[in-house]
Amino acid sequence: MSLLIVGTVAFDAVETPHGKVDRMLGGAATYAAVAASYFTPVRIVSVVGEDFSPREHAIFRGRPIDTSGIERAAGRSFFWSGRYAENMNDRTTLETQLNVLAGFDPKLPDHFRDSRFIFLANIHPALQHKVLHQLKTKPRLVALDTMNYWIEGFLDELRAVLRRVQVLLINDSEARQLSGHHNLIEAARRIQKLGPKAVVIKRGEHGATLVSGRDVFAVPAMPIRLVRDPTGAGDSFAGGFMGSLSAAGSLDQGSLRRAMIYGSVMGSFTVEHFGLARLRRLTRKQIQSRAKQFRRLTHFEL
Amino acid sequence: MSLLIVGTVAFDAVETPHGKVDRMLGGAATYAAVAASYFTPVRIVSVVGEDFSPREHAIFRGRPIDTSGIERAAGRSFFWSGRYAENMNDRTTLETQLNVLAGFDPKLPDHFRDSRFIFLANIHPALQHKVLHQLKTKPRLVALDTMNYWIEGFLDELRAVLRRVQVLLINDSEARQLSGHHNLIEAARRIQKLGPKAVVIKRGEHGATLVSGRDVFAVPAMPIRLVRDPTGAGDSFAGGFMGSLSAAGSLDQGSLRRAMIYGSVMGSFTVEHFGLARLRRLTRKQIQSRAKQFRRLTHFEL
Numbered sequence: 001m002s003l004l005i006v007g008t009v010a011f012d013a014v015e016t017p018h019g020k021v022d023r024m025l026g027g028a029a030t031y032a033a034v035a036a037s038y039f040t041p042v043r044i045v046s047v048v049g050e051d052f053s054p055r056e057h058a059i060f061r062g063r064p065i066d067t068s069g070i071e072r073a074a075g076r077s078f079f080w081s082g083r084y085a086e087n088m089n090d091r092t093t094l095e096t097q098l099n100v101l102a103g104f105d106p107k108l109p110d111h112f113r114d115s116r117f118i119f120l121a122n123i124h125p126a127l128q129h130k131v132l133h134q135l136k137t138k139p140r141l142v143a144l145d146t147m148n149y150w151i152e153g154f155l156d157e158l159r160a161v162l163r164r165v166q167v168l169l170i171n172d173s174e175a176r177q178l179s180g181h182h183n184l185i186e187a188a189r190r191i192q193k194l195g196p197k198a199v200v201i202k203r204g205e206h207g208a209t210l211v212s213g214r215d216v217f218a219v220p221a222m223p224i225r226l227v228r229d230p231t232g233a234g235d236s237f238a239g240g241f242m243g244s245l246s247a248a249g250s251l252d253q254g255s256l257r258r259a260m261i262y263g264s265v266m267g268s269f270t271v272e273h274f275g276l277a278r279l280r281r282l283t284r285k286q287i288q289s290r291a292k293q294f295r296r297l298t299h300f301e302l
Numbered sequence: 303m304s305l306l307i308v309g310t311v312a313f314d315a316v317e318t319p320h321g322k323v324d325r326m327l328g329g330a331a332t333y334a335a336v337a338a339s340y341f342t343p344v345r346i347v348s349v350v351g352e353d354f355s356p357r358e359h360a361i362f363r364g365r366p367i368d369t370s371g372i373e374r375a376a377g378r379s380f381f382w383s384g385r386y387a388e389n390m391n392d393r394t395t396l397e398t399q400l401n402v403l404a405g406f407d408p409k410l411p412d413h414f415r416d417s418r419f420i421f422l423a424n425i426h427p428a429l430q431h432k433v434l435h436q437l438k439t440k441p442r443l444v445a446l447d448t449m450n451y452w453i454e455g456f457l458d459e460l461r462a463v464l465r466r467v468q469v470l471l472i473n474d475s476e477a478r479q480l481s482g483h484h485n486l487i488e489a490a491r492r493i494q495k496l497g498p499k500a501v502v503i504k505r506g507e508h509g510a511t512l513v514s515g516r517d518v519f520a521v522p523a524m525p526i527r528l529v530r531d532p533t534g535a536g537d538s539f540a541g542g543f544m545g546s547l548s549a550a551g552s553l554d555q556g557s558l559r560r561a562m563i564y565g566s567v568m569g570s571f572t573v574e575h576f577g578l579a580r581l582r583r584l585t586r587k588q589i590q591s592r593a594k595q596f597r598r599l600t601h602f603e604l
Contacts, residue, residue, distance in 0.1 A: 087484055182388060182389055182390070184525065186527055207522060216525055216599060217600070218599050220511070221520075226485070227485065254603060298519070298600050300521075300560060301556060301560065
């Protein structure tokens with residue numbers, strides 16, 4: 001089943017202990033769409049500037065990604081620049097240029113309005129909400145990502161859209177911030193009361209936890225010996241997670257747990273190289289092989 | 303098979319966001335011995351002061367724990383006092399009184415010298431080494447725990463004993479410190495070159511990772527909704543881990559993975575209450591039931 005993804009397509013500059021890239025394609029929707037496209041057809045809604053050339057657009061070509069929802073606006077694309085500390089967890093934002101994102105007003109092409117699986121990547125919660133208003137049919141699954149900036153300054157808007165969301169994908173510090181609870185299980189339970197039945201807590205190098213109804217599932221991160229660039233890992237996770245669920249067309253616990261694994265798989269590939277370099281060159285066989293590695297990593301018998 | 307445990311028996315004062323206890327029984331060997339005793343007979347070697355009364359000794363009674371290696375010395379028992387931050391991970395040591403520990407020179411009773419499974423809890427590495435010299439027979443498995451203090455000040459002594467150790471149990475920051483590598487898999491590989499074939503990295507609320515030969519196994523922590531006191535969790539993990547292995551009498555990958563689960567089980571119980579309050583009142587049935595919860599927590603099908 002097609003997956004609708006709404007979010008940023010951007011340029012990033014990234015510096016990590018393993019290298020430096022001055023300008024590379026990035027953006028939450030880009031990572032999520034490419035990751036999801038290995039599982040299911042994707043429809044992407046975003047905005048780019050005049051600097052987004054055919055060279056960048058090539059990332060979507062040859063994949064089941066419908067880009068007719070990518071609007072081209074006057075000016076430059078959203079730009080983010082950051083530096084990762086030696087531990088690869090702490091990062092400093094050096095620069096954010098909103099550019100065309102400042103005027104972004106997501107409009108769904110008519111043939112996107114029947115989407116049943118939807119991922120609202122991290123943008124203004126009011127915009128996320130507007131996407132839902134444009135749907136013609138009741139979606140089966142809406143998942144949403146957000147960040148500290150929206151939790152701090154736009155909590156009412158965020159709460160409003162959360163009431164219409166089934167899955168919140170969020171990192172650990174954001175879960176704590178949104179819920180006011182340090183304990184992550186307690187935090188997830190509070191968040192469930194805001195709307196989402198399922199809360200996926202992304203924990204970076206510590207893996208991810210799913211709290212779905214009363215069920216709790218935890219998956220460790222795949223130990224990667226050389227993490228070159230963590231940028232986009234969480235968005236790749238979201239893409240793999242939602243791609244897997246959309247392909248399954250099911251929301252039972254087995255499908256949710258499997259989606260957590262495929263999310264972890266896609267995130268684990270992304271960190272191996274800068275930007276989309278690794279994610280864009282995967283095969284289904286490599287993905288399946290890494291999913292099996294997750295089983296080897298976690299399997300035990302009592 | 304009997305498990306020999308050498309380490310501290312102590313009094314602790316602990317303050318956490320959920321309460322405060324001015325004086326309670328603690329010490330790495332105490333936690334490890336009680337945890338292991340649910341799996342296998344235990345022999346404990348330690349030192350206590352004159353303040354260690356029959357009331358404290360009761361913790362070992364009614365369990366398969368041979369306490370004839372607990373020496374009673376003039377003076378007071380080792381005392382540690384600390385405070386946990388709201389996040390339950392960061393802790394501040396308020397006071398350390400070595401007391402009788404300052405003169406500790408572990409002596410194995412003659413009937414302990416045939417021990418085949420040995421856990422050297424966190425004490426001076428030279429003392430850990432002296433224990434091994436007292437063995438009459440070649441041990442099957444020696445596991446060792448240590449801490450930043452010994453890594454910083456007594457690295458030669460630590461390296462010497464590590465050459466005779468098969469399993470190092472260590473927390474993540476200590477693994478990074480000992481190896482000089484931030485990446486934990488890289489860190490474990492370096493540590494393997496120092497002697498231990500298997501490295502168990504205890505990661506607190508993030509679970510634990512086993513690097514054994516080329517095999518990697520990761521187990522998340524059981525999400526505990528109310529963590530009252532993390533003191534002793536790592537030592538309880540070590541006790542469950544070594545108890546399970548000693549009972550199995552085997553060191554194959556399946557046994558090692560199972561030991562990781564039972565270690566995690568025992569640690570997860572300990573944090574539920576202050577000190578040994580939870581750990582001392584367990585049944586095999588509760589332990590088995592929580593091990594199954596770990597399976598539910600981590601199980602998925604592709």
